[in-house]
Amino acid sequence: MIVAENLDVGYDKKVVVDNVNIQGIKGQLICLLGPNGSGKSTILRTLTGLLAPLKGTVYINEDNIKNIKKSDLAKKLAVVLTEQVSLGLLTVFEITSMGRYPHTNYLGKLTDEDIEIIEEALCSVNAIHLKDRYYCELSDGEKQKIMIARALVQQPELIVLDEPTSHLDIKHKVEVISILHKLCREKKITVVLALHDIDLAIKGCQTILLIQNGKIIDQGSPEEVIKTGTIQKLYEIEGAQYNELLGSLEFSSSQNVEFFVTGGNGTGTGVYRAISRAGYGMYCGVLHSNDIDIHVGKSLNCNVIEQGAFQKISSKNFEIAKEKIKDIKYVIDTGFPVGDINRFNIDLIIEAIKMNKTVFTLCKKDELKERYGQFNNKVHHCSSVCELMDCISNKKIKRRGEYFNDDLQVTNRG
Structure with missing residues (x-):
């Protein structure tokens, strides 16, 4: 579904993380795990085409991402970033409907089919009861679910999220990861996300990439990564120890x-x-x-x-x-x-x-x-x-x- 091949990512010719190699298959949940400032967001921006690679290539469905038209890319790929934007007095339904624009006509008019897709997406994230609420009145956890719903109505094959559980309480953290699991399992959507929560990453994701000091220091299934003992070193934890067996x-x-x-x-x-x-x-x-x-x-x-x-x-x-x-x-x-x-x-x-x-x-x-x-x-x-x-x-x-x-x-x- 998505391939990163010999990828160097960074800004203004300065490499932040080098030699990134990812192979994401349909329905897989892939996590980038590392301390703040390790380059997780830079990798995600490069995977989504928001940032040009300094070296290497990103493929989506075997097509080089730089050769895919923006309108076509929006039908394959949805992005949920950490930046909070001011959306004024828009309702949950109105914000979610924005994800349908790649599929609507020039005027952006919603058909009955579009409305059905929007409501189905809200149901998928357990937020249909919020559809008439103003977005600005929602809690952080509810807002995050709406952003996932907006991505979902694009009907993408790939969703990329940057730290979707940041600032959420434990209830909403678990709910967001559960929703993403369900999308992978039932809709066969590939999900790539960045986390800094070790416990969620190991227990909730199928593939993990550990990032430190500009390098991918390990990658594989949680079980494979745990055996290498690199998580303790990853965060340079002092005064505490991470038990990889118990998570x-x-x-x-x-x-x-x-x-x-x-x-x-x-x-x-x-x-x-x-x-x-x-x-x-x-x-x-x-x-x-x-x-x-x-x-x-x-x-x-x-x-x-x-x-x-x-x-x-x-x-x-x-x-x-x-x-x-x-x-x-x-x-x-x-x-x-x-x-x-x-x-x-x-x-x-x-x-x-x-x-x-x-x-x-x-x-x-x-x-x-x-x-x-x-x-x-x-x-x-x-x-x-x-x-x-x-x-x-x-x-x-x-x-x-x-x-x-x-x-x-x-x-x-x-």
């Missing part, structure tokens, strides 16, 4: 380690993040290498004690964890499910109790005795992560209806 950004925790936190089966993820947000560092363990908690823990830059997937926790890892617990004050049991392969983590918590460490648990209250046996009255039960963090931040610890301070002296009965 999420995690802020690094403090290296001032005060907690030992267990985990498993996803029970640790919320606790790790809450502890990190509060400004504390932690040891996490013992975690299996196939558990979601270990990926979050590593992304938070925690000190993780790792066990191989589906293996029983080894005596070696048990002793390593036990030594770590000696050096800290607080231990948190995340309420992880207990089985043969991770039972040593319960033994670790009991060892912490014997060391007179302050131990919190998020397990169910009616499981305390079964989980800790004779030591069940030595742990501080919290019903939620919020309650846990409240105890930590206020330095008050609840145990069996009583409140204790850090040295476990009764301060108030409740």
Whole structure:
């Protein structure tokens, strides 16, 4: 549908991005991903003919774009740019109808067929109920949907969008990407867009081009790009790590380690993040290498004690964890499910109790005795992560209806 061949793009003979090669097939969603100023918009302007290439060629349906008449190009290609233009007191219907001009007569008169196409486009973007509203009264998300509808009534084979989700809330971001997916799938329209939202790009697009320092540093399917590990380098992220497996950004925790936190089966993820947000560092363990908690823990830059997937926790890892617990004050049991392969983590918590460490648990209250046996009255039960963090931040610890301070002296009965 669209091919960029050995393309150099830029302004006034100055190359912004060189050697761009794209092959977009019918019904494909292609994303240019990169930091601000990396050249995404320059590439898009060149792909649409708004900017002449410094080198190389752009083909649409095997025709060199510079040889296609503007009137014919408008029937093949629609463009949605980031610039907001003042459209006065025009209604949604009137603005959407502008996309029909390549197909209308000299006077621009709309036929019944044109009106049907306009209304169908508004339905496609879930905006038919807005057709009589003034465009200036709409929210940013609604305006973006109308711009897509206006592009859609051109009946193009290719739509190019420059950061269509900028300034939108999460509801409208998801809705815009979903609409574009639907156009690709049902109408076989090829969509090329620029984004700076890593999560949306990886989870919503079929092909990704990573752009940095005037180069395409990687391209392919999201799965292929993730394997190369280039996304972390792409944005030169400091103070946080992007987890390419989970598609999420995690802020690094403090290296001032005060907690030992267990985990498993996803029970640790919320606790790790809450502890990190509060400004504390932690040891996490013992975690299996196939558990979601270990990926979050590593992304938070925690000190993780790792066990191989589906293996029983080894005596070696048990002793390593036990030594770590000696050096800290607080231990948190995340309420992880207990089985043969991770039972040593319960033994670790009991060892912490014997060391007179302050131990919190998020397990169910009616499981305390079964989980800790004779030591069940030595742990501080919290019903939620919020309650846990409240105890930590206020330095008050609840145990069996009583409140204790850090040295476990009764301060108030409740």
